[in-house]
Amino acid sequence: MQRKIRVIVADDHPVAREGIGAYLRRDRRIDLVGMASDANSLASLLSDHSCDFVFSDIGMQGMNGESNSISFLRRLAREAPRPHIVAVTMIAHAQMLAGLMNLGVEGIVDKRDALESLTEAINAITRGRRFASLHAYELLSATLPDVPARAGTLSAREWDVFRMYASGMPIPEIADYFNRSSKTVATQRRSAMRKLGLDSESELIAYAQQIGLT
Structure with a gap:
């Protein structure tokens, strides 16, 4: 009897996590x-269970x-x-998606696409191919060859500044909050x-909306 494909699902939104599962x-x-x-609970699961796919x-x-x-992946x-590794995301940013592929992610499933994309990813990757669901494929196909692929992890302070700025707080107010200069906050x-x-x-703004900051 053929061994089953062992899968772990990780998502901080319970509805998405349970739906995928x-x-x-x-x-x-x-x-x-x-x-x-x-990522902490994902690392714990991976230490306790061998698996074939991580979504x-x-x-x-x-x-x-x-x-x-991203840093953990x-x-x-x-x-x-x-x-x-298959990234499951709402992020519709071509440079970010291309950066994930460069990091070693073998599949990208856009959450706007049908759930069938999950098993399509398994089928493609087990045959030695990379996979991108419809929306992700369209974005990646439109990426210009001279545009750098990026998928970065922010420091805790960079994330705080980014989150507050994306929510509409002006840089001088963020600077006052952290007791830093406006120049420092603008650099972060x-x-x-x-x-x-x-x-730009x-x-x-579009990125902040996609990840639920606004």
């Missing part, structure tokens, strides 16, 4: 061995207070042996945008 359980080939709500949101909290799980992608905001591959205020 419920769909995967319907596939008799799949053994859902665990679900995590952040992970990238916007959930990372290790040691990091703003997202980067480290996981460097391990050997390791599970196949630019650094955060650069790491995330955001080149409109891209910043």
